Amino acid sequence: xxxxxxxxxxxxxxxxxxxxxxxxxxxxxxxxxxxxxxxxxxxxxxxxxxxxxxxxxxxxxxxxxxxxxxxxxxxxxxxxxxxxxxxxxxxxxxxxxxxxxxxxxxxxxxxxxxxxxxxxxxxxxxxxxxxxxxxxxxxxxxxxxxxxxxxxxxxxxxxxxxxxxxxxxxxxxxxxxxxxxxxxxxxxxxxxxxxxxxxxxxxxxxxxxxxxxxxxxxxxxxxxxxxxxxxxxxxxxxxxxxxxxxxxxxxxxxxxxxxxxxxxxx
Amino acid sequence: xxxxxxxxxxxxxxxxxxxxxxxxxxxxxxxxxxxxxxxxxxxxxxxxxxxxxxxxxxxxxxxxxxxxxxxxxxxxxxxxxxxxxxxxxxxxxxxxxxxxxxxxxxxxxxxxxxxxxxxxxxxxxxxxxxxxxxxxxxxxxxxxxxxxxxxxxxxxxxxxxxxxxxxxxxxxxxxxxxxxxxxxxxxxxxxxxxxxxxxxxxxxxxxxxxxxxxxxxxxxxxxxxxxxxxxxxxxxxxxxxxxxxxxxxxxxxxxxxxxxxxxxxx
DNA sequence: TAGTGGTCTAGACCACTTC
DNA sequence: AAGTGGTCTAGACCACTAA
Numbered sequence: 201x202x203x204x205x206x207x208x209x210x211x212x213x214x215x216x217x218x219x220x221x222x223x224x225x226x227x228x229x230x231x232x233x234x235x236x237x238x239x240x241x242x243x244x245x246x247x248x249x250x251x252x253x254x255x256x257x258x259x260x261x262x263x264x265x266x267x268x269x270x271x272x273x274x275x276x277x278x279x280x281x282x283x284x285x286x287x288x289x290x291x292x293x294x295x296x297x298x299x300x301x302x303x304x305x306x307x308x309x310x311x312x313x314x315x316x317x318x319x320x321x322x323x324x325x326x327x328x329x330x331x332x333x334x335x336x337x338x339x340x341x342x343x344x345x346x347x348x349x350x351x352x353x354x355x356x357x358x359x360x361x362x363x364x365x366x367x368x369x370x371x372x373x374x375x376x377x378x379x380x381x382x383x384x385x386x387x388x389x390x391x392x393x394x395x396x397x398x399x400x401x402x403x404x405x406x407x408x409x410x411x412x413x414x415x416x417x418x419x420x421x422x423x424x425x426x427x428x429x430x431x432x433x434x435x436x437x438x439x440x441x442x443x444x445x446x447x448x449x450x451x452x453x454x455x456x457x458x459x460x461x462x463x464x465x466x
Numbered sequence: 467x468x469x470x471x472x473x474x475x476x477x478x479x480x481x482x483x484x485x486x487x488x489x490x491x492x493x494x495x496x497x498x499x500x501x502x503x504x505x506x507x508x509x510x511x512x513x514x515x516x517x518x519x520x521x522x523x524x525x526x527x528x529x530x531x532x533x534x535x536x537x538x539x540x541x542x543x544x545x546x547x548x549x550x551x552x553x554x555x556x557x558x559x560x561x562x563x564x565x566x567x568x569x570x571x572x573x574x575x576x577x578x579x580x581x582x583x584x585x586x587x588x589x590x591x592x593x594x595x596x597x598x599x600x601x602x603x604x605x606x607x608x609x610x611x612x613x614x615x616x617x618x619x620x621x622x623x624x625x626x627x628x629x630x631x632x633x634x635x636x637x638x639x640x641x642x643x644x645x646x647x648x649x650x651x652x653x654x655x656x657x658x659x660x661x662x663x664x665x666x667x668x669x670x671x672x673x674x675x676x677x678x679x680x681x682x683x684x685x686x687x688x689x690x691x692x693x694x695x696x697x698x699x700x701x702x703x704x705x706x707x708x709x710x711x712x713x714x715x716x717x718x719x720x721x722x723x724x725x726x727x728x729x730x731x732x
Numbered sequence: 733t734a735g736t737g738g739t740c741t742a743g744a745c746c747a748c749t750t751c
Numbered sequence: 752a753a754g755t756g757g758t759c760t761a762g763a764c765c766a767c768t769a770a
Contacts, residue, residue, distance in 0.1 A: 203739060210670070230756065240741045242508065245757080253519065253681070254667050262749025262755045273664055283721040390719050398539055398712035399665035399683050401520050404476070415519070417665050417683035417708065425719075442683065446664035449715040453656050453691075455549040469758060496737065506760045511738080528736045528768025 204239050205246035212247065216256055216267055226264035227257060253415035255443070277448040281393065286380040312340040314367055316358070323355040326424055326435040334358060336367055338379065341409065348410045350440040354379055360388055360433055380425075383433050391428040395449075397421050399442060410441050417442040470505050471512035478513065482522055482533055492530035493523060519681035521709065543714040547659065552646040578606040580633055582624070589621040592690055592701040600624060602633055604645065607675065614676045616706040620645055626654055626699055646691075649699050657694040661715075663687050665708060676707050683708040 202210075212228075215221045233244045248265060251257045259265045319327065319335040327335065339353040356379075361367050366382045380390050402410065402418045410418070418439050425434040468476075478494075481487045499510045514531060517523045525531045585593065585601040593601065605619040622645075627633050632648045646656050668676065668684045676684070684705050691700040 205739080213670070229754090231754090241743085241756095243740060246739085248756085254669075259756055260749080261747065261757070262753095264755065275662070278717050279720055279722075281719045283719060284723050287721075392716065392718050394714065394716045396541070396712055396714045397663065399685050399708035401681055401683065403520075404479070415667055415681070417667065419665050442665040446662055448660065448662045449717065450658065450660045451544050451715065451717065452658050453547045453549060454545050455553075456545075457550050471758080495735090497735090507737095507762085509759060512758085514737085525737055526768080527738070527766065528734095530736065 205243045205250070208233070208238055208244065208247040209250045212251060213254075213256065216251075221267050223267050223269040226266050229264060252413075255413065255415055258413060271443050273446040274444055275446045275448050278393075278450075281380075281390075283390075286378055287384060287389075309343045309345075310340055312338055314338045316367075319355065322422070322437075323435050327355070327357055327432050329357070336361055338366065344444075348441070349444050350438055351406075351409065352436055352438040354434050354436040356383075356434060357432075360386060379434065388427050388431065388433045390425050390433065392426045394424040394426075395421060395447075396423075397447060402439070406439055410439070412441055419445065419447075421447075471509045471516070474499070474504055474510065474513040475516045478517060479520075479522065482517075487533050489533050489535040492532050495530060518679075521679065521681055524679060537709050539712040540710055541712050541714050544659075544716070547646075547656075549656075552644055553650055553655075575609045575611075576606050578604055580604045582633075585621065588688070588703075589701050593621070593623055593698050595623070602627055604632065610710075614707070615710050616704055617672075617675065618702055618704040620700050620702040622649075622700060623698075626652060645700065649691075654693050654697065654699045656691050656699065658692045660690040660692075661687060661713075662689075663713060668705070672705055676705070678707055685711065685713075687713075 212221075221227065227248070230241060230244050230248065233239070234241050238244055239247075248257065248259065252259065256268060257265050258268050315337050316334055317337045318332045319329055321331060323329075323335060324331050324333055327333075329335070336356045336358060337353055338356070340351065341348055342350050342352060356366065360383065364382045364386055366379060383390060397419055399417050399419045402412055402416070406412070406418060407414075407416075412418070419442050421436075421438040421440065423434070423436040423438070424432055425436070427433055478487075487493065493514070496507060496510050496514065499505070500507050504510055505513075514523065514525065518525065522534060523531050524534050581603050582600055583603045584598045585595055587597060589595075589601060590597050590599055593599075595601070602622045602624060603619055604622070606617065607614055608616050608618060622632065626649065630648045630652055632645060649656060663685055665683050665685045668678055668682070672678070672684060673680075673682075678684070685708050687702075687704040687706060689700070689702040689704070690698055691702070693699055
C-alpha cells in the first residue's frame with residue numbers, strides 16, 4: 201500500500217505529463233485538496249514537495265503552485281575551445297559566438313577573483329606538485345542574462361602565469377581571449393584536454409550561489425589542459441546547474457591493436 | 467530567519483562533514499531530539515529528509531539513521547569501446563577487463579530484451595528515418611553485484627541487423643563480443659562515436675528500476691555510433707545512477723583555421 | 733517485545749503576493 | 752485585506768528491525 205501523499209503525487213504528476221496541466225498553469229490549491237478529503241494539509245504538502253523535488257513544479261507564495269517549463273539545454277561541444285577564438289587575441293570570435301546563439305552579451309555575465317592558495321589534493325596531483333604547494337586559483341561565476349549557470353575555477357602553476365595579466369588581483373572579467381590567450385602568450389599553447397564529468401546533488405552553498413531550485417542536481421567537470429609536449433598548464437573545476445547544459449564529445453573508437461594517432465594517450 | 471528544520475539540518479550536516487559522525491554511524495534518534503526541544507517530530511523529520519535528499523544519510527526503520535559512505539565512482543573512458551574487445555570475437559578481453567577491475571563476473575549482471583518498435587523522435591532523426599518508422603530496440607539492465615547501475619537501450623535500423631543473432635527474440639545476455647561484434651560481422655564496422663550527456667532527477671519508474679535512493683540524480687547518455695563512411699549504425703540511450711559513474715574524454719583542442727584530422731567532423 | 737523511522741491528522745500561526 | 756504556500760505542534764497509529 202503506497203502512502204497517501206505518494207498516491208496524490210502520482211495523480212498530480214499524471215496530469216502534468218499528460219499535458220492536462222501545462223507549463224505556467226497552477227495546480228489545485230492545497231487547502232482545496234484538503235477540503236476534498238485528499239488528506240491533511242501536511243499530507244497534501246508532502247505530495248507537492250515530492251513533485252517540487254522532481255523539478256516539475258515550483259511554489260509561489262500568495263499566488264499558487266505552477267507547472268514549470270522544461271528548459272532548453274545548452275549543448276557544450278569541444279568547438280567551444282576553438283583556437284581561433286583566443287589565439288588571435290581579438291574578441292570578434294567571442295562576440296560572433298554570442299550573437300550566433302542569440303544570447304545578449306553583458307560584461308556582468310562573468311565575475312572573477314584571483315588568489316594564491318594551497319593546491320587542493322586533486323589539483324596538486326594533476327600539476328605534479330607536492331601536497332600543499334601554492335597555485336593560482338582563478339574563480340569565475342558565470343551568469344546568463346543575470347542568472348548564474350555555473351562556477352569555474354582554474355588552477356595554474358605559479359611559474360606559468362606569474363607576471364601575466366591573469367594574476368592581476370583587480371577583480372573583473374578576463375581580458376581579450378581569456379586565460380588561454382595569456383598562457384599562449386607566455387609560451388604555453390593549449391593543445392589537448394581531458395574532461396571528467398560526474399553528477400551529484402549540490403551542497404547548500406552551491407544551491408544558494410547558483411540559485412538552484414530544490415532537487416536540482418549539478419554536474420561537476422574537471423578539465424585538464426595540456427601543451428603539445430604533455431605539460432599540464434591548467435586544471436579547472438566547474439560546477440554546472442544540471443538543467444542548463446549537456447555535453448557532447450566525438451571520438452574515434454580506439455584500437456589497442458594499432459598505433460593511436462592524434463589523441464593523447466597519457 | 468531560517469526555518470527551524472533547516473537550522474537543525476545545518477547542525478547535523480556540520481557533524482557529518484566535519485567527521486564527528488563517520489559513515490556507518492547512526493544519527494541521534496528522532497524522538498530524542500524531540501525531547502531535547504529541537505522541535506516536534508515533524509520538524510525533526512523534515513531536517514532528516516533534507517539530509518537524505520542530499521545523499522548524506524539513509525534511514526533504516528527499527529535500527530536508526532546512518533551516515534552513508536561516499537561511493538567510489540567508476541570512470542568510463544573511451545577505451546571501454548576498444549575494438550580489441552569485440553572485433554576478434556572472443557570473450558578474453560571482456561573477462562580480463564572484469565578481472566582487472568576486481569569485479570566478479572556474473573551472467574545475471576546483464577539482462578536484455580529485443581523488440582521491434584516505432585522509433586522515438588530522437589532515434590528516427592539520428593538514423594535519418596521518417597517519424598514512426600520501425601527499428602529494433604535492444605534494452606539492457608546492467609547490474610553490478612546484483613545492484614542495478616544503469617539501463618542501456620540500443621536502436622538499430624532493421625536492414626542492419628535483420629537475420630543476425632542480435633534480433634533473436636530469446637531473452638538473455640548478449641553473445642560473444644556484444645552488439646558491435648554483430649554489426650562488424652554484418653559488414654558495418656563501428657568506427658567513431660558521438661556521446662551527449664546531461665543530468666536530471668529520475669522519473670519514479672527509473673527510481674524503482676535502478677533502486678535509486680531518494681534524491682539521487684541520473685545521467686542520461688545518448689550515444690551515436692558511425693561507420694567510417696558516416697553511416698549511423700546504432701543510437702543508444704543510457705540512464706545511469708549518478709553516484710556510480712564518471713565520464714572521461716580526451717581530445718585535441720580544435721582549430722577552425724586548420725584542417726581537422728582524426729576526429730569526425732559531421 | 734521493544735525500539736526505530738514513516739505517515740497522518742487538526743489546527744495554529746507566519747511570510748509573501750495580489751488586489 | 753484576502754488568499755496563497757510554509758512552518759510548526761502534539762499526538763496517534765503503522766511498518767519494519769533486532770534482540
